[in-house]
Amino acid sequence: MELIRIRGVDKQYKNGVTALCNLDLSIKKGDFVFVIGASGSGKSTLIKLLHREEKPNKGKIIIGGIDVAKLRNSKVYKLRRKLGVVFQDYKLLPKLTVYENVAFALEIFGLSSNEVRTKTIKALELVGLKNKAKQYPDQLSGGEQQRVAIARAIVNGPKLLLCDEPTGNLDPRTSMGIMKVLDVINKMGTTVIMATHDKQIVDKMKKRVVLLDEGKLVKDFEKGTYDNEID
């Protein structure tokens, strides 16, 4: 079943830079997709369009039946509640503990503290950080901080997880740890889309790979590797 359908999407920023050009892409429910390409190829823009941080100038982006391109600003939150986003810089709140950072995503909806506790602990268990719940982000390693961010992204049980270079700041071993977590989440039924330029990860995971170059879709491989995309 198709979860995401992108048709004829153009994105040009106000400063004149063309980030995406006539992009067509379909992603099935439960897929794990790498979006790769050089810097400035439009990977991050694609992620931003998917969680409606940016609006396309042209074309359709349909996620689960909703045209995200036409979504009004005041309704964006409805989309955001159905997906999780993970960034290179984690975006954790330094004054909150690990537990509070994850619970934050539930508390703003006014869930009862019981519900919040159950779901938060479950998410922290999944990323293997239950024992660090009471620590603060600056007491954790980069990989651990990213796992907190992942826990926060999935605590709501989203259908879709978007990752914008989640391993960009991490060493190869830590990166593989993150990938294992993402793989588990994917196997539990969440569709994962990850923008990256980490060759090792892409080669090892053997997932679908989408290559962008200057805003255009160049290649799209099932179970691809980084190299056979680039040549």
Added chain:
Amino acid sequence: MIMRLIRMIGRDIRDALKSVFRNFSLSMASISCITITLILVSLAIILSYNVNNITVIIKKDFTIVTFLDNKIDQEGINEIEYSIREHPNIAEYKFQSKADIAVSMMEADEIFKSIMQRWDEDENPLKDIFLIKVKDVEKITETAKEIEQLNNVSVVSYGEGIVEQFLSMFKIVEKALLGAVALFVVVTAFLINNTIKLTITARSREIEIMRLVGASNFNIQLPFIVEGLFLGVLGAIIPIILTIYGYNALYINFDGYFYSPFMRLVQPEPYIYILSLILLGIGILVGMFGSFRAVRKYLKI
């Protein structure tokens, strides 16, 4: 759903409290400004309410005493009575003949009685009078002058000028107070605007993450509106205490009236409690208005 809302607001109140202490100096500036504004509002309301009250009393009791010529005949009296009855600003009138007055004065005073007894009916030196109550106290001078123009009216007396002076003096004070209140409301709204702006900047990262994890605009805006409301409530505390204790003290100190029984003060209860509620309401409104403006302006949705 309602439980959710309550929990959300509970969280926002906690955050707002934290924020008030985090930006202590600017919060204090806003709170003091609300306090000054509300004290002025309180003064203005107390003053104008009392002036209104006093004016009502004066309106009820104030009388134009029209003295007729001593030698007037019944026909002349009828003529004057007709003019008075037809006058648009006259609410009611009463005629007292010089004979009636002589009798009542003689009853009131022994010396007067002995003097009066020397005159017989025709020689009575007193004058017939009309006691006139007007509809609009502010036009009392005109009305009195018009009555004075009538034939056979010798003197008109109504406590010339005192009423007008009293009213116009308080009107000036009232206007000055209202002007000051308006000025302070503007300054206060501006200060709260800035306080909330600072909070928004301080919490920009939190707001970004809230957006990311699916907080609605309402979710994001509510804490700032609550903070503005909080500033308003905190700013209203001192004015309310001053109003309740201050007005009570004033009332007791002056025994309920200034100078004469005409200048009666309004009873403190329940008046001061209603006034306190009004002050709290204004504080909350000003606080929320200030923060609402800041949210509109600085919180890009």
